[in-house]
Every structure is written in C-alpha cells, then in structure tokens.
Amino acid sequence: MAEPPRSKTSAEPxxxxxxxxxxxxxxxxxxxxxxxxxxxxxAAACQSCSNVYAAQLWPDGTVQPIGRRTGCRCxxxxxxxxx
Numbered sequence: 001m002a003e004p005p006r007s008k009t010s011a012e013p014x015x016x017x018x019x020x021x022x023x024x025x026x027x028x029x030x031x032x033x034x035x036x037x038x039x040x041x042x043a044a045a046c047q048s049c050s051n052v053y054a055a056q057l058w059p060d061g062t063v064q065p066i067g068r069r070t071g072c073r074c075x076x077x078x079x080x081x082x083x
Contacts (some may be wrong), residue, residue: 041066048076057081 044055044063046064053065063079071077 020046021070043082044079045082046072046076047080048072049074050073052082055079055081 003080004032020040039056042055042057055063055065
C-alpha cells in the first residue's frame with residue numbers, strides 16, 4: 001500500500017529565509033532583542049510566587065508579562081528579569 005504524501009511540518013527547515021520579527025538588525029550585521037520602540041523581550045519571574053513569564057522590558061525599567069497586562073496569576077505586579 002502506498003504511503004500518503006507527507007505534509008510539511010514546522011519542525012522541518014523552511015527553504016525561505018524570513019526575518020525574525022523579534023529581532024532588529026544592527027548596522028554591523030548582528031541582531032538585537034531590542035524592538036523599534038525600545039522594548040526588549042526577556043524572561044521574568046514574579047516576585048511573589050516565582051512564576052516565570054515571557055515579558056517585555058521597557059526602556060524605563062518596567063517589566064510587563066506578554067499577554068498578562070494585569071500581572072501574575074497570583075495578583076502580584078512586580079517581576080524580576082531573569083538574566
């Protein structure tokens with residue numbers, strides 16, 4: 001019996017080279033995690049319960065979890081950037 005054709009999955013490498021939306025090219029050809037508006041994507045831990053979130057670090061030092069504008073599930077709104 002013949003096998004059905006395989007569909008391309010995200011695990012297979014793409015033949016196209018697309019720019020990553022979370023990176024900004026520097027003049028020297030390297031990449032930066034800083035977005036055009038000055039925010040940087042980081043990992044951040046809640047100061048109260050230690051839950052870890054993907055977050056944005058704003059130029060003024062504010063850390064905001066991505067997708068959780070109201071803060072952590074535990075109610076805390078203070079986070080520490082994980083280096």
